[in-house]
Amino acid sequence: MALLKRGLLALFVCLFTLSAQAAPQHFAEAKEELRDHVYNDRNQVGDAYCQCTWDWTGRTGGRVHLRECGYQVRAQANRAARIEWEHIVPASNFGRQRQCWQNGGRRNCVSEDPLFRVMEADMHNLTPVVGEVNGDRSNYNFGPVRNVAAQYGACDFKVDFKHRTAQPPPALRGQVARVYFYMADRYDLRLSKQQQRLLMAWDRGHPVSTWERQRDRRIAAIMGHSNPFVTGERSWTLNHRNSREGLVSVVADASRTPASTESTRSAGPIHGNRNSKVYHLPQGCPSYNAMKPSNRVNFDSEAAARAAGYRKAGNCR
Known part of the structure; x- marks a missing residue:
């Protein structure tokens, strides 16, 4: 039985490692993965903002069928004709909360900050949209837009340039809310109470769809x-x-040490309790398996746990 448990644990660790290695590490990689494995058969269904279909071009781009979806160009014909990849939570929103942004903006963050690169490449936060609408949305917060006439023909997306607010179509509002919740929870981003209340209303009013x-x-x-x-x-x-799970995983990757220096890595993951900020070793800690799975955060090493702000349980031998 002990051998079986160790074998299952080894298989789990292997599968987890393979999944982590498959995750894109850069925005360009994320777009290719989305093109090939997520939206590969969605181009004839339509983009997120305007429901316009498109033909794939190159590795990640597309040529939009504007006439078929009733889209009317507002100002940028070239961008309107192509598909672009939109960050639902804008890169500047999470970038401004990083020191790298203060020292040189997005380019500096891509070059110097591993966590920013992970956030920028997070596929849950990316969706294909008509390029002109992507450009007009800019980094505006989502919210209600009133007293603005249709700007893109049949495309039900509105932008209030004066108040820097964008309103997605009703069918997308629930998904937008859940992506914002995910990004804030995973990467410890700040949302104002006003934002939270709006997104919570969108989440309730627009349940998760089949797609x-x-x-x-x-x-x-x-x-x-x-x-x-x-x-x-x-x-x-x-x-x-916030769970801060995205921060923990990046810290763990950066803090890994050779197996010869940390014997606990071969015995299983270290369990951290996200509520108490206490971690338990797989050997010598009586409460290793006592915490609820919903409270558990796994680390590869004690160094990673400490770097994430956790301390060793007092009852560990």
Whole structure:
């Protein structure tokens, strides 16, 4: 039985490692994975903002069928004719919360900050859209837009340039909310109370669709994890306590040490309790398996746990 348990544990660690290795590490890689394995058969269904179909071109681009979807160019004909990849939570939103952004903006973050690169390449936060709408949305927050006439013909997307606000079509609002919840929870991003209340209303009013679930499964097969606000594992309440799981995983990658220097890595993952910020070793810690799975955060090494702000349990021998 002991041999079987060790074999199953080894298989789990192997599968986890393979999933983590498959996750794209750069924005360009993420777009290719999305083109090939997530949206490969969605180009004839339509983009997220305007429901315009397109023909794939190159590795990740597309030529939009503007006439067929009733799209009218507002100002940028060249961008309107192509598909672009939109960050639902804009890169500047999570970039501004990083020191690298203060020292040189997005280019500096891509060059110097591993966590920014992971966030920028997070496929759960990316969707194909008409390029002109992507450009007009810019980094505006989503919210209600009133007293603005149709700007893109039949495309039900509105931008209030004066108040720097964009309003997605009703069918997308629930997905937008759940992506915002995911990014904030995973990477410890700040959302104002006003944002939270709006997104919570969108989440309640627009339940998870069949496509949203399918999209989540396709992305999870590559990224190694789902959006828990899509699967129902988590729900957002006002002033939600973020799990910070994305920060933990990046810290763990950066803190790994050779197996010869840390014997605990071969025995199994270290269990951290996200509530108490205490970690337990697989050997010598009586409470290793005592915590609820929902409270558990796994680390590859004690160094990674300490770097994430955790301390060793007092009852460990």
